[in-house]
Amino acid sequence: xxxxxxxxxxxxxxxxxxxxxxxxxxxxxxxxxxxxxxxxxxxxxxxxxxxxxxxxxxxxxxxxxxxxxxxxxxxxxxxxxxxxxxxxxxxxxxxxxxxxxxxxxxxxxxxxxxxxxxxxxxxxxxxxxxxxxxxxxxxxxxxxxxxxxxxxxxxxxxxxxxxxxxxxxxxxxxxxxxxxxxxxxxxxxxxxxxxxxxxxxxxxxxxxxxxxxxxxxxxxxxxxxxxxxxxxxxxxxxxxxxxxxxxxxxxxxxxxxxxxxxxxxxxxxxxxxxxxxxxxxxxxxxxxxxxxxxxxxxxxxxxxxxxxxxxxxxxxxxxxxxxxxxxxxxxxxxxxxxxxxxxxxxxxxxxxxxxxxxxxxxxxxxxxxxxxxxxxxxxxxxxxxxxxxxxxxxxxxxxxxxxxxxxxxxxxxxxxxxxxxxxxxxxxxxxxxxxxxxxx
Amino acid sequence: xxxxxxxxxxxxxxxxxxxxxxxxxxxxxxxxxxxxxxxxxxxxxxxxxxxxxxxxxxxxxxxxxxxxxxxxxxxxxxxxxxxxxxxxxxxxxxxxxxxxxxxxxxxxxxxxxxxxxxxxxxxxxxxxxxxxxxxxxxxxxxxxxxxxxxxxxxxxxxxxxxxxxxxxxxxxxxxxxxxxxxxxxxxxxxxxxxxxxxxxxxxxxxxxxxxxxxxxxxxxxxxxxxxxxxxxxxxxxxxxxxxxxxxxxxxxxxxxxxxxxxxxxxxxxxxxxxxxxxxxxxxxxxxxxxxxxxxxxxxxxxxxxxxxxxxxxxxxxxxxxxxxxxxxxxxxxxxxxxxxxxxxxxxxxxxxxxxxxxxxxxxxxxxxxxxxxxxxxxxxxxxxxxxxxxxxxxxxxxxxxxxxxxxxxxxxxxxxxxxxxxxxxxxxxxxxxxxxxxxxxxxxxxxxxxxxxxxxxxxxxxxxxxxxxxxxxxxxxxxx
Numbered sequence: 001x002x003x004x005x006x007x008x009x010x011x012x013x014x015x016x017x018x019x020x021x022x023x024x025x026x027x028x029x030x031x032x033x034x035x036x037x038x039x040x041x042x043x044x045x046x047x048x049x050x051x052x053x054x055x056x057x058x059x060x061x062x063x064x065x066x067x068x069x070x071x072x073x074x075x076x077x078x079x080x081x082x083x084x085x086x087x088x089x090x091x092x093x094x095x096x097x098x099x100x101x102x103x104x105x106x107x108x109x110x111x112x113x114x115x116x117x118x119x120x121x122x123x124x125x126x127x128x129x130x131x132x133x134x135x136x137x138x139x140x141x142x143x144x145x146x147x148x149x150x151x152x153x154x155x156x157x158x159x160x161x162x163x164x165x166x167x168x169x170x171x172x173x174x175x176x177x178x179x180x181x182x183x184x185x186x187x188x189x190x191x192x193x194x195x196x197x198x199x200x201x202x203x204x205x206x207x208x209x210x211x212x213x214x215x216x217x218x219x220x221x222x223x224x225x226x227x228x229x230x231x232x233x234x235x236x237x238x239x240x241x242x243x244x245x246x247x248x249x250x251x252x253x254x255x256x257x258x259x260x261x262x263x264x265x266x267x268x269x270x271x272x273x274x275x276x277x278x279x280x281x282x283x284x285x286x287x288x289x290x291x292x293x294x295x296x297x298x299x300x301x302x303x304x305x306x307x308x309x310x311x312x313x314x315x316x317x318x319x320x321x322x323x324x325x326x327x328x329x330x331x332x333x334x335x336x337x338x339x340x341x342x343x344x345x346x347x348x349x350x351x352x353x354x355x356x357x358x359x360x361x362x363x364x365x366x367x368x369x370x371x372x373x374x375x376x377x378x379x380x381x382x383x384x385x386x387x388x389x390x391x392x393x394x395x396x397x398x399x400x401x402x403x404x405x406x407x408x409x410x411x412x413x414x415x416x417x418x419x420x421x422x423x424x425x426x427x428x429x430x431x432x433x434x435x436x437x438x439x440x
Numbered sequence: 441x442x443x444x445x446x447x448x449x450x451x452x453x454x455x456x457x458x459x460x461x462x463x464x465x466x467x468x469x470x471x472x473x474x475x476x477x478x479x480x481x482x483x484x485x486x487x488x489x490x491x492x493x494x495x496x497x498x499x500x501x502x503x504x505x506x507x508x509x510x511x512x513x514x515x516x517x518x519x520x521x522x523x524x525x526x527x528x529x530x531x532x533x534x535x536x537x538x539x540x541x542x543x544x545x546x547x548x549x550x551x552x553x554x555x556x557x558x559x560x561x562x563x564x565x566x567x568x569x570x571x572x573x574x575x576x577x578x579x580x581x582x583x584x585x586x587x588x589x590x591x592x593x594x595x596x597x598x599x600x601x602x603x604x605x606x607x608x609x610x611x612x613x614x615x616x617x618x619x620x621x622x623x624x625x626x627x628x629x630x631x632x633x634x635x636x637x638x639x640x641x642x643x644x645x646x647x648x649x650x651x652x653x654x655x656x657x658x659x660x661x662x663x664x665x666x667x668x669x670x671x672x673x674x675x676x677x678x679x680x681x682x683x684x685x686x687x688x689x690x691x692x693x694x695x696x697x698x699x700x701x702x703x704x705x706x707x708x709x710x711x712x713x714x715x716x717x718x719x720x721x722x723x724x725x726x727x728x729x730x731x732x733x734x735x736x737x738x739x740x741x742x743x744x745x746x747x748x749x750x751x752x753x754x755x756x757x758x759x760x761x762x763x764x765x766x767x768x769x770x771x772x773x774x775x776x777x778x779x780x781x782x783x784x785x786x787x788x789x790x791x792x793x794x795x796x797x798x799x800x801x802x803x804x805x806x807x808x809x810x811x812x813x814x815x816x817x818x819x820x821x822x823x824x825x826x827x828x829x830x831x832x833x834x835x836x837x838x839x840x841x842x843x844x845x846x847x848x849x850x851x852x853x854x855x856x857x858x859x860x861x862x863x864x865x866x867x868x869x870x871x872x873x874x875x876x877x878x879x880x881x882x883x884x885x886x887x888x889x890x891x892x893x894x895x896x897x898x899x900x901x902x903x904x905x906x907x908x909x910x911x912x913x914x915x916x917x918x919x920x
Contacts, residue, residue, distance in 0.1 A: 011633075012570055012571055012736055012737065012740065013569060013570055013571060013572055013573050014573060015569050015570070015740075016569070016570040016571070016736065016737070016740035017736070017740070021740075021743045021744075023743060055521060057517070057521070060516070060517050060520070063516070063520070064514060064516055064517075067507075067508065067516065071507060074506050074507055074508060074753075075499075075503060075506045075507055076499075076506070083492070083495070083496055083499065084489070084492045084496075086724060087492070087495070087721060087722045087723075087724050087725060088487060088489070088721070088723060088724055089723075089724040090559075090717075090723040090724045090726075125558050125726070125747070125748050125749055125751075126523075126746075126749065128746050128747060129747045129748060132747050136445060136447055136448075136595055137444055137445055137447065137448040138444060138445060138448075139445055140445045140446055140447075141574075143445075157743075157746075158746075158747075161744075162569055162595075162744070162747075200443070200445075231443075275523075279520060279521070280520045281520070281521060281523040282519055282520050282521055282522040282523045282751070282752030282753070283520060283751050283752060283753055284523075284558075284749050284750075284751050284752075294444060294448065294449075295444065295448070298444070298448045301590075302594075302595070304561050304590070304591075305558070305561055305562045305565055305591075305595075305747070305748055306558050306562065306747055306748040307558055307559065307726050308726070308751065309558075309724070309725045309726050309750065309751035309753065309754040310724030310725060310726075311506075311724070311725055311751065311753060311754050311757065312751040312753050312754065315753065
C-alpha cells in the first residue's frame with residue numbers, strides 16, 4: 001500500500017457548509033419519521049399520521065372538475081396552437097393574462113375590499129422564493145428583519161441563509177393570544193440595535209402560521225405606524241388569506257393602505273402564493289405585490305432566478321380568470337376548511353386539550369403544556385418525541401417555530417381525509433386518557 | 441428612505457447596458473412579413489425555433505400527458521402536491537438519460553447527482569453560492585454570455601476575471617491566457633475559486649477540444665479550484681469535431697492509470713450545468729440542472745433549489761417526453777440536421793455580403809461574425825457605431841462583441857435559429873445591400889436606411905403573429 005496523500009479539500013462556500021439552511025431542526029426530523037413509516041388506511045393503519053404538513057387537500061375536486069371542463073388550459077387546445085409561443089415565453093414580466101388573473105384573484109379573496117394592479121404583481125417560483133428575494137432587496141448582509149414569534153420554521157432558511165440577514169424575534173405569548181404588541185415591537189427593535197443590527201423591516205404572516213389566526217385591524221394599524229415611525233419596511237406574507245374560515249374576518253394590509261389613500265405605501269410589500277389556498281405547492285406559484293416602484297422593477301429582474309414555468313402560468317391564467325370558478329372555489333374552500341377546523345377542535349376538546357381559538361389557516365395551535373414533565377424546550381421535545389413514536393402522529397413542536405412558551409404544538413388538519421383525521425383524534429384521546437390514568 | 445439594499449440599487453444586474461437598447465428598438469419596430477416588412481429583424485435572440493413541430497407532434501400523440509393522466513388515471517393531485525426538492529424521480533431519470541444520449545452515451549449520469557433548478561440562470565447562480573464567498577472570483581474565457589455578469593455576480597458578490605481569448609487561434613483558451621487571468625486576479629487581491637466555461641461556447645458557437653479540456657482539468661488540479669462546464673448547448677452540435685463533454689474527458693483520465701489518482705482528486709470539483717431551453721427550445725418552462733459528483737455540493741444545491749424549483753406539472757410533461765426514447769433519438773438527430781442547414785444558410789448569406797465568420801463554428805444557435813473590415817477604426821467606439829448602423833439602417837438586431845467582453849472590436853454574434861428561412865434570407869439580402877452601399881458611399885449609407893415606422897404599424901405588427909417570428913410582450917426580454 002502506498003503512502004496516503006492527503007486530498008486537498010477544495011473549499012465550498014460558508015453558505016454551502018453552514019447549518020443555516022435549518023434542516024436539522026425537529027420540524028424536519030418529524031418528516032423523516034413519517035417518511036419511514038407513513039400511515040395508510042389499508043396497508044399501514046398503524047403508521048405515522050402526518051399532521052406537520054400545512055397542505056390543503058380539501059378542495060382538489062373543484063380543480064379537477066375545472067380541468068376536465070377546460071382541457072385547453074392544460075393541453076394548449078387541439079393541435080396545440082399556443083404551444084410554441086408558450087414554450088418560448090420567458091419574459092420576467094410574466095404572462096399578462098396570468099398577472100391580471102392573479103391580481104383579480106387576490107381582490108376576490110379580500111372580498112373586493114382592496115384593489116390590486118397587475119402591473120405591480122411580480123411572479124416568483126413560490127413564496128419561498130418571494131420572501132428570499134424581498135430580503136435581498138430590502139436588506140444588506142448583517143441587517144435584520146423583525147419577525148413575530150412563533151413563526152414558520154422555514155423563515156430561518158428563507159430569510160437568512162443566502163442573504164446573510166438576521167431575524168430578531170418580536171416576542172409574543174399566550175397572555176394575549178400571541179398578538180403583536182407595541183411593547184414587543186419596540187423591545188425587538190432595541191434588541192436588534194443592541195446587537196448592532198440595522199433593522200430594515202418587519203415581516204408578518206397574516207393569517208399567521210403557526211397560530212391560525214388573522215391579525216386584528218388595530219394591530220395592523222399599529223404595525224404600519226411603527227414601521228413608518230422607524231422608516232423601515234413592512235412585508236405581509238398573506239399566503240393563507242384564502243384560508244380564512246369566515247369571509248369578513250381577514251383584514252389585509254392592502255385595506256389599511258387604501259384607507260390611508262396610499263400614504264407611505266412604498267414601504268409595504270405583500271407576498272402571496274397558490275400553494276395553500278389552491279393546494280398547488282408543486283406548481284411553484286408565488287408573487288410579490290409591492291407598492292414601491294423600485295422594488296417592483298428590481299424584484300422583476302431578480303425573478304429571473306426563479307421564474308414560474310410558462311406552462312403553469314398558462315394553466316392558472318385560464319383557471320383564475322374564470323370568475324365563476326374562482327368565486328365558487330373561494331367560498332367552497334372556506335366552508336370545507338371551517339368544517340375541518342370544527343372537527344379538530346371538537347376532537348381536541350373531548351380529549352381535554354386546550355387550543356388557541358383560530359379563524360384561519362390549515363392548522364390548529366394547541367397547548368400541551370400541562371403534559372410537560374418540565375416546562376422547558378427539552379420537556380417539549382420529549383413530549384413531541386412521545387407523540388411521534390407512541391401516538392404515531394407527526395405534529396410540529398413550538399420550539400421549531402421559536403415559540404417562547406414550551407408546550408405549544410401546531411397540528412394540521414387539511415392534508416388528510418376526514419377518516420384519517422378521526423383516527424388521529426381518536427389516538428390523541430387515547431393518549432390523553434392514558435396520561436390521566438398514569439397521573440392518578 | 442425607503443432604503444433598499446446595495447444589491448437593489450447597484451447596476452450589477454447589467455440591464456442598463458447599451459446592449460439592451462437593441463431589444464428596445466426591436467420591440468418598438470418588430471419585423472413582420474406582412475404588416476411590417478421594413479421592421480427590425482431580431483437576430484440577437486439565441487432561441488431554437490427549428491424543431492417545435494417535433495414537440496407538437498409528440499404532444500398530439502400523447503394528449504394524456506399534459507392532461508395530468510398516467511395510465512388513464514388522473515395524477516393531478518399527486519403532482520399538485522409534489523414539491524420535494526429532490527425532484528420527480530422519473531423526470532430526473534429521463535433527463536440524465538437524455539444528457540447521456542446527447543453525449544453519444546459515452547458517459548452515464550447518476551440521477552442522484554442531479555439537482556433541478558428553474559433554468560440554467562438559477563443553476564449557475566446556485567453554484568456560485570455553493571462554491572464561492574462574496575468577494576471571491578471565477579475565471580471566465582472571453583467572449584462570454586452577457587447574462588453571466590448578472591447571474592454569477594449580482595446577488596452572490598462573486599467577481600468575474602476574464603481569460604482573454606482572441607482571434608489568432610479562433611478564440612480558444614490557452615495556457616498562458618489562463619495563467620495571466622490567474623495573475624490578474626492575484627493583483628486585484630481576488631481569491632479564485634474556479635473556472636467557468638460554456639461548452640459549446642456562447643457566443644462563439646464552437647466546441648472545446650479534448651486537449652483544451654485536459655488543459656483546464658490540469659489547471660484546476662494544480663490550482664485547487666473548481667471547474668464549471670455550462671453545457672446547455674450540447675444538443676446543438678451540428679458538425680465535426682463533435683461534442684466532447686468534460687465528463688467524458690474525466691472518465692478517460694480515470695481509466696488512464698497514469699492520470700487516475702489525479703483525476704480522483706478533481707472529480708469532486710467538476711460540475712456540469714444543463715438546461716432544456718436551447719436544445720429543446722423550451723426557455724419558458726424553466727428547466728435547468730446541476731450535475732456534480734461532489735455530494736456536499738449536491739446536498740447544498742438541492743436545498744438551495746427550494747428557491748427555484750421546477751414546476752411539477754412541467755417535470756411530469758418532460759419526464760414522459762424525454763422518457764420516450766424513440767422520440768429523443770429522432771429529435772436529437774433531426775434537430776442537429778436542421779441547425780446545420782440553417783447555419784449553412786447564414787454563412788453563405790454572409791459570404792455573399794463579403795462577411796466571414798468563425799470557421800470553427802460547429803454548434804450553437806448563432807455564428808460569431810467577423811465585421812472588423814467594416815469598422816471605421818479598430819476601436820469599440822467604431823464597433824458601437826457599426827452596431828447602431830446595422831440596427832437602425834439595416835434593421836437587424838445583432839449582438840456586439842463588446843457586450844460579450846470580447847477584447848477585439850468588430851465581432852458580432854448573429855443568431856439563425858429563431859426565425860423562418862425567408863426572414864433569414866431577407867436579413868442577408870439587407871446586409872449585402874448595406875455592405876455594397878457602404879463600399880460605394882464610404883462609411884455612410886442612406887439608401888438602405890430602414891427608419892422606424894410610426895408606432896401605428898408597430899402596434900398592429902405586435903398584434904398579428906406571423907408564422908415564425910414571435911413577438912414577446914416586453915422590452916426587457918431575457919436573452920441567452
